[in-house]
């Protein structure tokens with residue numbers, strides 16, 4: 684618990700303005716993401732450990748796990764995704780599909796930062812951090828703090844307050860920015876999709892690029908832009924889509940497969956949350972980022988991996 688909160692305090696500090704009042708630089712942003720991922724992992728596992736220590740260990744039966752080995756650190760720990768699954772299925776903690784997917788994406792962003800040197804800007808890190816921080820604060824309130832003794836609670840109370848205030852500041856900044864960009868997105872719902880960097884529904888895919896290299900998909904929230912194939916590639920790295928890349932259909936308009944991604948949710952397919960369905964169930968499509976149009980999954984009468992033909996039929 685102490686360790687997890689220590690990481691969260693560090694996240695809030697790294698995202699604060701520097702001495703000269705400027706937004707945090709790349710190094711601070713990097714540590715904000717790394718420490719947020721570490722905090723999430725440590726806090727989720729802290730709750731599992733309170734249920735039973737063996738829930739933190741991978742393959743409990745295979746490695747002749749014992750309490751002594753566990754305490755000596757001689758065991759393989761579960762993945763963050765498995766921690767979420769066990770919290771839900773075994774402990775009975777409520778974690779919405781959206782929260783689980785934010786956590787998973789955070790883990791992937793951490794990996795991308797570490798392995799590919801992904802450059803993330805301030806808006807990206809702030810937005811992702813705010814989503815995960817909101818979840819972790821709720822998780823602390825609902826699932827961890829009620830388990831603590833008074834002494835344990837007293838020891839971390841100040842840090843919890845600090846993190847809560849930091850999360851509120853981030854949320855206020857993001858709301859303000861979303862309010863500002865809302866008018867820019869009106870009428871573009873059929874080709875506006877989730878941003879794989881900042882996770883706001885704000886990437887507008889261009890439907891007619893006309894060979895102009897400056898007309899490319901661009902996120903109105905974090906201002907990141909990509910060539911269509913690069914956006915598709917990033918979707919595959921960051922989202923599950925990569926696992927299904929083997930049988931991606933070619934786009935019937937441009938003939939490409941490299942710009943096509945499965946399981947893309949457009950803003951027009953999002954359903955408003957209701958009391959009965961608080962998360963708002965939604966549809967997704969296979970989508971071409973070059974043409975800004977859905978791609979049918981089965982081309983009638985042809986093999987799904989057919990090579991594209993120049994000039995069409």
Ligand SMILES: [Zn+2]
Nearest residue numbers: 878881902905
């Ligand atoms: Zn974005």
Ligand SMILES: [Zn+2]
Nearest residue numbers: 934937971974
């Ligand atoms: Zn296309």
